[in-house]
Amino acid sequence: MRTVPAAPAVRSTPSPSPRRDPHDPARWERPALAAVLGVAALLYAWGMGNAALHPYYGAAVRSMAASGRAFFFGGLDASGSITLDKLPGAFWPDAVSVGIFGPHTWAVALPHVVEGVLAVWLLHRIVRAWAGPFAALTAALVLTFTPVTVVLNRATIPDTALTLLLVAAAGALQKAVRTGRLLPLVTCGVWVGLAFQTKMLQAWLVLPVFAGVFLLAAPGSPVRRAGRVLLSGAVALAVSCSWALIAWLTPTDSRPYIDATSNNNPFSLVFGYNGLSRFGDDATAFGAVPATAASRTTGNTGWGMLVNHVVGPQIAWFLPLAALAVVTALVWRAREPRTDPLRAGFLLWGGWLAVHAVVFSVSNGNHAYYTAALAPAIAALAGGGLALLRTAYGTGGRRRLWLPGAIGLTVAWALVLDGPTWFAPGLLVFAVFFAACGVFGLWSSGPRASRRRVNGSLATGVAAMLLVPAGWAVSSLDPLYAGAATSPTAGPVGEFHHRALRDPAALRRAALGRPSGRDTALLDYLVEHRAGEKYLLATQAAYPAERLLRAQAQPVLVMGGFTGRTPFPGVPRLSDLIATHQLRYVLLTHLRPTTPATTWVKSHCERIRSSDYGWRAKGNFGLYDCRTPADRRG
Template identity: 75%
Template sequence: MATIPAAKPTGAHRRHRAAPRRFRRREAVLRWERPALAAVLALAAVLYAWGIGHAAIHPYYSAAIRSMATSWRAFLFGGLDPSGSITIDKLPGAFWPDAVAVWLFGPHSWAAALPQVVEGVLTVYLLHRVVRAWAGPLAALIAALVLTLTPVTVVLNRATIPDTALTLLLVAAAGALQKAVRTGRLLPLITCGIWVGLAFQTKMLQAWLVLPVFGAVYQLAAPGAPLKRAVRVLLGGMTALAVSCFWMLIAWATPTADRPYLDGTSNNNPFSLVFGYNGLSRFGSNPTAFGAVPGTAASRTTGNTGWGMLVNHTIGPQVAWFLPLAVLSLVLGLVWRARLPRTDLLRAGFVLWGGWLVVHAVVFSVSNGNHAYYTAVIAPALAALAGAGLAVFWTEYDSGGARRPVLPGAIVLTVVWALVLDWPSGFVSRSLPVAVMLALCGALGLWIRGACTSRRLVHGALACGVAATLVVPAGWAVCSLDPRYAGASTSPVAGPVGTAYADLVRHRAKVSTIGLDRPSARDRAVLDYLTAHRQGEKYLLATQAAYTAEPLLRATSQPMLVMGGFTGRTPFPTAQQFGELVATHQLRYAMLTTQRSTTPASTWVKANCSRVPPTAYGRTTNGSFTLYDCRPIG
């Protein structure tokens, strides 16, 4: 912000007073900046941790988290059950912190969700640091507030889903890249590659989407000769590749008998898991690309795609509140600084965050389908562009000239866009008048600046304008603390949108939460029956697909053989392997379901095992599950 110039000391007086004045100026900044940042971080912690004891943890991932907390084999390879017979269908990196928390504090829902809360708050803090070094303290504070109050980040940071860790690590990578561009040193660029590689361990190929942007920004704006910059980009990319592949190489080098079967693959190959099942099969027409097994409706979401996906009625209210402001900031930031030297850092930052936003938007638009929470990864880019844009617009406004109307215009545009996004549902309609009044006060206060030189009035108008842009998204974010407006545990989404909310309205049902160590009466009866009739077998139970095993694995740390993995279509175990386990008294009981397709192993069960009457374990009917006793006769 501009200040009224004071009389400049001269001579000896200047020499004696220069250092103290710089110290006081620095302390003056810290007096408002540190408390403001602390308040934002406290707000983030409250939003993300509120009601954590009843967090809507993901049923599949939380089952694996409990198993990983009880076995080093399951921990290292991401085993779905404690014996590590088969992995989850993702890399395990995102769940390592969750498993450690459950190991430390016990099998509680809050323990599984706690690392997500910490990761969310750390992301806000890191984004503040990165944006402050790029565009100053005002931009950093606005960016931190925008990210904190983005509805999708609030619901996601209260769940056990990999995107929270992915976002944190990519923001850390952006900070390292920014330092590399600013200093011209190689070490920050290598650090950037490490962070991207670690992000790969959480969400695989999605972590690499930023690499073209990072490379372009360094080549465009870093100091040094073009060839030197290109070599350094190559070294950073090689570092990212090496760190990205370390788990795959460990799994590939480990004998198959000494590790779990890799879910989602037809060939038990880690590269098929990453590049096939979680890669090519999601973007092409071949569901078995590169050794992948075909997905199911549960593993392959549809919808939320196409070029308008970011502003549709579901995703728009999750993340797009500052999209017009971010686009305006990006365009004007690049145009206004087009003639500056190649190494202009402010322009490089606009390229960085703008490229992050554009690449992700394009990839999401052309994919086969997206959960709404996937878009949480673009929230830091939107927040950074919004914060930097308003800070730049404020500088131009304060300096006078033809660009002064951009600041009040940007505020009004953002508030109008908020009204558009909220209009279909009218979810926070009571807060709309507040947003409009604040916007009018802010725009009016900024407009009369030409006739009034009161700094207090102008600063108050700016504060009103920024607050106006935050009112409506904050309403959606806060309301998501009510479980009715937090979506499903498998697909968190804020507000009265999504299939979970539609089902609640249609069936007038109560919100049910999934937790660790909280089995239903039905599941407890099954576990009690299996435990009472267990006679030294390695596996308590074999289940058809993870769908059948999930509630039991969340309730106990006993080994279970999950046939077919998440989809039920992974070719493990074979019918011969299953028969050998039964013959060697390592397995006795199997539970099949009508909700998954038949496999050779399930066919073997039906042909060689006898049904257990449902009354034996406290049920009146089988429902969609049938328990079989496979004990060999004789």
């Protein structure tokens, strides 16, 4: 008879703790993210009361805060006689802030600070869902310390809102690719449409990338994926064109004249002035005003623009790492299933980066701050790439050399970017030292090395990569290293920086509600002599009007719009306004082009001595009194 063996005795050992859910944050994640967001808020908000207020946009924001008509249509003055030469969407938060807190420079800057911090937080959340917590924290750090991001979030330019909305769109697209659901894809289209309201056609640059990634990597049949892409694209188009369509359907006498157009058509503003004219010499494309191209910046174009001595230090510190990450991920994961989410993420951010780089390279001149739209993509690729290399490092073999090699490459590239100026030699020394420590620690750590040692070496390497770009970013806290308010750049580069070295007066910034003595004297004179006219005065282009509109939200007829070339108002309309006592004074300047309207003013109106309105010298301006001959005889 066989006996059954006795069961082994059960040891009284504690049961193992359950595995942690990968979606639950580790103990270090939330404090680390809070610290990054705190640093971002401090960098962006420091000295907000003296933020780099864009003179033109600042004038419009004050007017939009004072008038519902000016608010919706983006009127440059409180009466809403003519619009900005941009869509108003990016300025609505600024105008709301000024409406709540009053006409202060910091009130205009506050929404941009909030948008910048939200972009960091949202990118962290998106990258974490894609590549894990280490990648997310690295991406948040890179975005926070990208010099062009810091200097732009300390200014009042629409690109902060554009960047935030495009990051939100990428997050929705990532969710749609992962789940195959329609709602996230439609939401992506809505975010892109809202981004269009801030910077127009630039928001559409991501659409081919988003569509391609969804078609390639989302679950479902090809027909189903294509149908959903078309539906999302239709949503993006509808939201994008909503304001222009409303403005187009509004009777012309019930809305402002559309600036930068010869036909008063909002679609000409979007697709002509801010569209096709940026890619050729025909400045009148789609009804854009003449001489549009001449009013734009020159240079910062061509295939080397992202790494030239001005633009490179703003954006390109992690560019080699980003390119390496994309190529490595596509090669290493070539045999993964079509729906591989990790590879899809590299395609998403890599495509974003590539399309923007190509478009900027072929357009006819770019401000350096335009490249802020590349910062989320570069940051995400840097974080995701390091996480990918960290995983390969843990598996051993030849691939473990890629991680220390990437750290060394990035720090060596910092030497190249900083070389033309040698702005941060001390930081470079520390960066090289930290990089050597990190690379040596990773190189000498065998397969049995403790996780703490590997993580410590990796953290040292990340610090080495961040050190020099962070130095450039922090330098923008000094106005000497922040560029012009109309074209922010970090560090000792650009024409504005060199001009400020010769003339410190160039560092004086425009402000809201703080007029100069000359402006106050002129405004007092105009208000005192105003006798029921609709407009306080008319100006030749926006340049003479900006300073007055920033001081007071007054109805000002801005003749010629931003460039001075917009055919508004025509001579018949101008003479009618004067004849019907709706306008009396006109301020002209030789710094803007002569038009039929300005010629008529000089021949029909009387120039006032500058001493009459408290100016010791006439400077670049001349004030004209356009009372009718009958009024003069009386």
